[in-house]
Amino acid sequence: MLFTLAIASLVRHRARTLLAVLGVAVSAGMLLDMVMLSSGMRESFRSLLLSQGFQLRIAPKGTLPFDTEATIRDADSLVAMLRARPEVVKVSPVLGGQLHIPTGRGAVTSAALGIEPAVQGDYELVEGRPPAAPDELAANDALLAALGRRVGDTVTAGAGYDAQLRGLSGARTLWIVGRVRFVYFAADQRGAALPLATLRAMQGADAAGRISLAMVRLRDGTNVDSARATIERLAPRVTVISTADAIRQVDERLSYFRQLAVILGAVSLVVGFLLVTTLMTVSVNERIGEIAVMRALGVRRERIVAQIVLEAGAIMLVAAPLGLVLGLVTARYLNSILASFPGLPERIDFFLFQPSSAWTALGLLVLCGVLSGVYPSWRSASLGIATTLREDAVG
Amino acid sequence: MDRFAIATRSPRATADAIARINDAAYGFRAHRSTDIAVETSTTFAVVSRFHRAIGVITIVASAIFLLCIMLLKVEERRRDVAAMRLMGISARTVVRSVVLEAAAIAVLGSAVGVGVGALASALVNRHYQAVYRTPLRFSIVTGDIVLLAVALSLALGIVAGWLAARRLVRTPPLALFGR
């Protein structure tokens, strides 16, 4: 009966109910977006870092991977030492650089990674094969498009460009043997992968024995933090960064978005709550006479409160799924804006849907909305029946 | 010397200078300062777009909230409206008075909102200037922005009030009394 009365009351005021549902849905959508934003970046980055299975990254002392142009010297002995350790399964050394490729219209510049194909964790092969021989190269779609080349073609590339002489340094003719997708590159970033030794040779004597970064995969069950500490102790001239450290660094740099998410999320929650509270308060005030009659008929106060709370709950239950849909659509749009950050890896999402946090947020909103009906209805149901009926009759 | 900057007399002179420098065989490239500014502020441009999108969503949400609340508040006054109509006061006058009230609430609300926004802006600047150790201002409240906010609130409030009042005056007065 209470349920019937609650639904009947909502249906009776269709426009008001619809607007309230819409308003709460928008609040719910925004709240969901902010929940997704607050942890999305971190979780997306974490899964990106772990996607290739490497738990540690070794960079030049005091730097983050590829944050600067600094390199680790005598890297080969470091890599050999790491590979000898029982807890280490795989080490992937990477040297960063640039390739300058003259074309008819000028020169195309591309990021270049010198890698060991057997252990690399920087790209996924899409077509062809990895660059194994010294004169082989794999390129991504952006580079191939800029060059107008395909797998099987050759290019002449240099590791450096002499601005004074307008000539290439470390030039070589390389055979494009594979088309790849770089895991950590931005969407439109041009990239090429070639054997580490080849890139070193192209960069000249200064690059001998150097790498920019080494990625380390540990055996299952190894304590990542102690492995990190051990390696840092054994190799004091490098910085060892665990996935947790990297995420912490990213968190600090992008703390603005988390703060924004918290503030806007809180605002959404408060506004949604206020909206339903206002609706329930006005709705109850309008029905003070009706409530007094129900009390006169012998309906208990608690049942009247339950009926009002049911009404609020019904609004929230319809609005929440609608808000979920709105939130997901809006998140996609907002994510597409933020995805155009320069240099951001293509696979990073700012808004990540995580069911547990989504349900928590929506659950919180539904609870707030439901509770918003308690006070006004209890207050109205506690008014003197005779007085209320008389005042309602008058006016 | 890594780079040097050139001040020219006019945009045409700038274009001339760029062409001549790039032709010279000294291995330099000339760029317009504005082009460099655009490229180096891509990050800010992205953040700006993001903020604008959030702003649009907030406005849409506010419009819905405002309409909902105006509807509720106006309906609360149904008996007053009924009494006025029974006295012979025209629907037009009733709508006008409701819209005026809605406009007043909107103006008052936006005045408070501007105050809150200005305070929030000052706090934001203070916080991020300290975090990033920069004199850059992250949030600027200009006259245009205030005008836009007030105008938008007023427009939304008036539309919400008008829609709500129209619903009410269309209902026969006795029905508003619940008879």
Next chain:
Amino acid sequence: MSALVVVRDLVREYRMGEELVPALRGVSFDVGEGDYVAIVGPSGCGKSTLLNLLGVIDRPTAGTVSIAGERVDRLPDSRATDFRLRRIGFVFQRFYLMQALTARENIELPLAEAGMSGAPRRQRARALLDYVGLARREGHRPSQLSGGEQQRVAIARALANKPKLLLADEPTGELDARTGAEMIALFRRLNADGTTIVVVTHDEELARAAKRVIHMRDGTIVYDEPVRASGDR
């Protein structure tokens, strides 16, 4: 007849700002089972106040009220609510039906509150609608019913839990003469079927239909006497 309602020295005062306004100044009377009492008097004489106290929707300042042997003047809220639900039926001048519910659902409301489940509840509601002559209107909402029909639904609702006492406050106040006459006939039938009725009214016809009239003025009972067969007092 044994006394169903026993009222002794009932006082009710209201605070209006600084002033204490006495609505009842010490009223005493009994109502027997099966009785049909009309309370009449000028506006402001305290008759509605008296009815509210009998209906346990208000509390007296002093004095006692007993209904069916139970003291009801100082009951805690939950007990008073339960008493109203099971022992008393109240009919209001303005009907006070739930606009969002149908006629049948309005009657089901107190039945559901008393714990009656779906099918028997609906059956009883239909039976009551039939009793008041509105069987064909069970699916109509109050806005689709005339004043008289709404009042009949209100009466059926008041009878839902088979109350010991039916109280009616100006039940014909919002009705035209013809509908009012129908209502008077319904009350007569209810009383003939054994319902104890106390009605507050300005309607002379309704008062004449009762078995006994209590005339009030200024918060006191002026006279209390049976209605003669001819309808005169």
